[in-house]
Amino acid sequence: MTIDYDGRRFRKAASADGVTARYHQEGDLVWADFAGGPVRRGSVNGVCGPDGTLRLVYTMVLDGGDVIAGRSVNTPEQGAGGGLLLREEWERYGPHAETGVSYLAEVTEAEETG
Template sequence: MTAEVTGTIDYDGRSFRSAAAETATATGAPVGRYHQERDTVWAEFSGGAVVRGYLVGRQVGDGCLDLVYCQVLADDTVVSGRCVSTPEILPDGRIRLREDWERFGTGASRGVSYIEEIPEHGPSA
């Protein structure tokens, strides 16, 4: 069971990783490190098939994020798109983000994925 978010969330210093095992590779799932100043949020991420990625956007209400992203994949593909992330609070207090994303350009697609906050002092794998 999860709790809905009311109000804003401070994303600064939090790290997130995919909640889905299928996104992981032998080198692991991508991990994103988030930063925030006022309502501006950005992150850098890498791991698994993602060599390097960035996202930037705004927190728009109840902790929701309106973001754009770009990333370079291990196969040299450059991917960009848009994402709206909606937070839930997990029973242990961590944040789970539902990502409604749209990929632009070649291979354009849409989907939903979930990322979960990595505990600050928890396992890294």
């Protein structure tokens, strides 16, 4: 499965927290910026494997001033609405150390105009 992430936007599935990330891609290099809701600013950087799996590191600054850093492996799946769904296995470092699994849903044109 070859996936081009350039220009795609994702947000946490089943969440209305307002955080949306816009992805960019050049070859296997992938990066994104995100903000909204409780996140003042965030970014991810990493690489895309031949199967579309993303290996990323991330940082973000929250409204309260907390600085969060971590890593994730995002595995693409087909979403119910036709867009991509990323299964995100993440790990945070430092004073906010935690692990978990989240899902990021692609923001489709229909969702933007609807």
